[in-house]
């Protein structure tokens with residue numbers, strides 16, 4: 216029997232390992248630091264195994280003969296991407312932790328084409344002059360809004376802008392995300408002055424976006440009115456004074472107030488804002504460009520609804536219901552948007568060419584009316600029957616004596632700050648695996664390649680194919696079969 220000390224002596228030093236021909240080549244291709252780290256880690260592990268008496272002399276010899284391969288595996292692991300694709304089987308379409316909206320094919324192509332080389336991001340090819348990056352998307356937002364909003368809105372109801380005035384009524388600029396859009400708007404319109412908000416709308420959105428905190432950072436002074444459940448137009452009216460700069464309405468996004476409730480209609484706010492010549496801003500959060508009423512979801516206002524009703528500035532996200540890249544949009548009265556553009560914060564919050572490319576492609580799909588090209592919209596529009604058929608087909612292929620699968624009715628969630636009641640009827644695959652608890656099975660699914668993210672409810676693992684791309688069905692089958700075989 217060799218003592219542990221004898222066994223430790225058999226282990227080479229890191230330097231000796233690195234001089235070995237196999238590793239010397241790896242140092243050239245993968246870099247000294249990664250190979251050194253991996254060699255150290257492998258040696259540490261061997262020492263730990265010797266200390267725990269898990270390796271005898273012959274086993275150490277075997278380990279040493281495979282040490283270059285072990286180090287190489289480790290180097291490969293450490294040099295793969297940390298950010299990687301997963302299969303979203305949760306049925307939550309705009310899942311913030313899973314990257315919200317998947318991009319349309321044309322967006323990926325446009326990112327590649329315009330970002331792999333140079334582009335006219337801020338260059339007017341016709342005149343050779345410097346241009347503005349906003350133009351690439353503003354022109355498309357105008358196509359989506361102008362024809363429908365007309366010349367009266369935003370602003371005071373019934374007030375016609377002069378027909379000679381050629382300037383478009385609605386302008387849109389973008390910043391990094393909607394939180395940035397709200398910050399920029401409040402800072403531009405209300406720094407040093409008061410902003411009136413209903414107590415029922417002082418929300419916190421996931422990732423610590425809190426209206427009172429953003430307000431404080433913007434330099435605006437929060438003037439709360441009403442109560443948590445009831446706020447009337449008279450409450451806003453009474454709070455207006457010479458320091459008031461803005462009326463703010465905030466979409467509640469992730470919660471509902473039911474029962475004894477009251478909230479002024481947007482028309483009432485528009486008419487008050489108008490009468491007192493104070494701008495009205497609405498943080499829509501999700502900001503749908505697509506009317507959810509067509510898929511049976513009511514009560515989720517579109518950006519167009521708000522602009523048409525006369526809201527002066529609307530802010531919303533690019534990667535929620537819009538289905539595009541992360542971005543924050545500010546759409547509204549051109550004079551107010553011009554002030555946002557000239558705020559130095561705008562420069563600090565500006566968006567890069569990848570985002571412009573992705574958003575331009577997404578908006579083009581809207582302009583063409585090609586809603587199915589946008590993955591989040593396509594997923595919302597999938598029928599329960601289509602999902603049921605796919606689920607049944609997969610269930611047939613994977614069921615075994617270890618794994619029982621039932622296809623049953625359930626609900627998918629739109630997520631991403633759409634009203635929490637925004638749910639869609641779906642079909643779910645409920646999995647139970649012999650010898651594994653639901654939590655264990657769900658952990659195995661997450662540990663697979665690619666990781667599969669599922670829901671666990673009432674002791675069962677639930678998979679909702681609404682958020683699984685049909686092209687991923689095969690990979691899903693393989694993952695589940697592999698787990699069942701183990």
Ligand SMILES: *Cc1c(COP(=O)(O)O)cnc(C)c1O
Nearest residue numbers: 392393394420466468500532632
């Ligand atoms: C989601 C949301 C935000 C934050 O938007 P991001 O694009 O995630 O920064 C702000 N306000 C409301 C009402 C929201 O729903």
